[in-house]
Each structure stands twice: as C-alpha cells, then as structure tokens.
Amino acid sequence: MHSVAITHLEKRFADKTVFTDINLTVAAGEFLTLLGPSGCGKSTLLRCLAGLTTVDGGQIHLAGEDITQRAVQKRGIGMVFQSYALFPNLTVTENVAFGLKLQKLAHFQIHQRVQQILELVELEDYGHRYPAELSGGQCQRVALARSLVVQPKVLLLDEPLSALDARIRKHLREQIRAIQRELSLTTIFVTHDQEEALTMSDRIALMNEGQIIQCDVPEQLYTNPANHFAASFMGQYNLLTPLQLEQLLSIQSRESAAIRPESIYVFEAGRNYPEHFSAQQQAIVVSHQLLGTIIRYQVAIAGIELTVDRLNRSADRLVPAGQPLTLLIDKSAIRYLKG
C-alpha cells in the first residue's frame, strides 16, 4: 500500500495558470475523490500525478519517494480515462495483456494474471471479443483491468463513468469501489458529480478555480460546507444573506448561512418539535417537483424563496402551487459560511 503526498504543486499553460499551490495527501489504501466544476483543474492535477504533463513547481511523493520528475512508465501509476482508450484491433485479452508483454513477463504468467484480472472485473467470458463488440460499461471494465493487471501502486480514474448511462454507472461505481477495497489500492478519482463523490469516497477534495476549497470525509462536506462555494456545489442548500436571516429567523449574523432543504420541516399537527426549531411560519407554495422518494417544494415566505424537501409518504397530500404550507426551521442545522 502506497501513500501520495502533493506539496506546493504549480501548473501553468502558456496563457493559463491552472493552480499555484496544491497541497494534498492521500493515505495508503484510501479512495480520494477530486470533485469540482468543469475547468477547475482536476484532470490537470491527475495528469501531473501520472507524469503526462510537466509541473512548474512543487513536489509529488509516492510512498515517500520523490517522483516529480520521473518518467510516466516508471511511476507505477495506473490511469483510466473517460474515453477507455482501448486498442480497437486487439481483443479484450490482448488489450489487458498489453502492459505485461511490455514488461516481458513469461507467457504463462501473462495468461494467469490476465485471467485473474478479467475475473475480478467479471469479464472472464469476453476475452476473445473486440472493443467494438462490447458495451460502454464493458469497455470501461476492460480499461480498468488493463490498468490493474500491471499492479500499480496508485490508480488514477479520470471521470471513468461519465460516458455511461445512469444504471450502468451506478453498478460500475459499486464494482470499482469493491475492487479498490479488495486490492487496498490507493485511488484518486475525478468527477464533477457530487452524488458519485459522496457515495464512493473515503474523502473528497472539493476544488474550484485551481484551489482545494475543502478536503474532508463525505459527511462533513455535506453537512458542514466550508464556504459559499462548497454550500452551493454540494447539493441544494438554501443560502441566506444576513438580512434574510434576520427577517426569517431574527438571527443576527455578519455571515451568510446555508440550510438544507431537509432541515426545513413541514408542520405536522400533534407532533412535538424540539426547542431548537423556529416558530411556525406561513409559506406559500411556488412550485413542486416529485423526485421519487421526496417531494421538493419551492416556497416563499415574505419574499424569500426556500427549497424544502419532504418525504413522499403516500398518506400526505401534495400541496399545489398557491396554497399555504406551515414550516418550521431546524436552527441547529444552520451553517454559517466564511465567504
């Protein structure tokens, strides 16, 4: 098992500074996700780690060794891309065996390792097929097998699921995580999909404009966003200015605040609400969306629009637009934001 340490990493292209001071450590066996909007520098950081692009400053250590200037093929890092990058004229077996042939392993060893890894990605019956005869999800599993077969110290995954449809995506993310756990493989995964990040990761490094905004376990990122960007990126937070906080809850604060849709409750008669709940407030429903297990209401209270999530229980009737809804806000769930 191998750890990764990135210190003061800098990267510029001719007319573009991507980042100037990235610091990040990934523990041995950890699954860390780089999450952030398009263009924030996730792929560039991954490419610097793999050695596919040069760096302009800082260091990368792998298991304590400085690999900043080391050639790509000598880093012991495997990488999987969104586009699979398989050889179309080679079968699945030949694609997976490719790296081992370069290492000049004996024929029987290659055969054994390829079979083992194809079993791991559940493609043992597809060895003779060509990439054009496989689905997107199967191609991505071949790409994964090809990276794993050379036993990398670290695995880098650059949006490997983005090109796949929702059902296959979900299955493959579970499979990737299970394999990563089985091999205890230090893994850095790039995505701009927060659900993917929240469900797969040991920790998430949230990036924006070339900076790591917050690096923490998923629960912390979700419930305690560090700033305005983190709150707006991680789901459906209601963001309230100091003035709105005062109007809505008589709370005086210099900082703006975030509150999750599920922390605003629709009043139910006969239920006891703890002391940290606000008084009842009359809102008017602006619109609603049925999202399967939840109903998401947009409501307005004195000109302030809020998003409120309610469990979609069959006994509850849907409140249509224009109708009142009585709300209580869980004040203990309010998060104050730095900037």
Ligand SMILES: Nc1ncnc2c1ncn2[C@@H]1O[C@H](COP(=O)(O)OP(=O)(O)OP(=O)(O)O)[C@@H](O)[C@H]1O
């Ligand atoms: N080879 C290059 N030459 C010049 N600029 C580049 C190059 N590669 C990336 N960039 C720029 O660096 C910035 C970061 O790009 P990068 O691909 O790392 O972002 P990203 O977060 O991975 O985005 P996405 O999710 O869209 O892939 C962008 O502004 C991009 O235009």
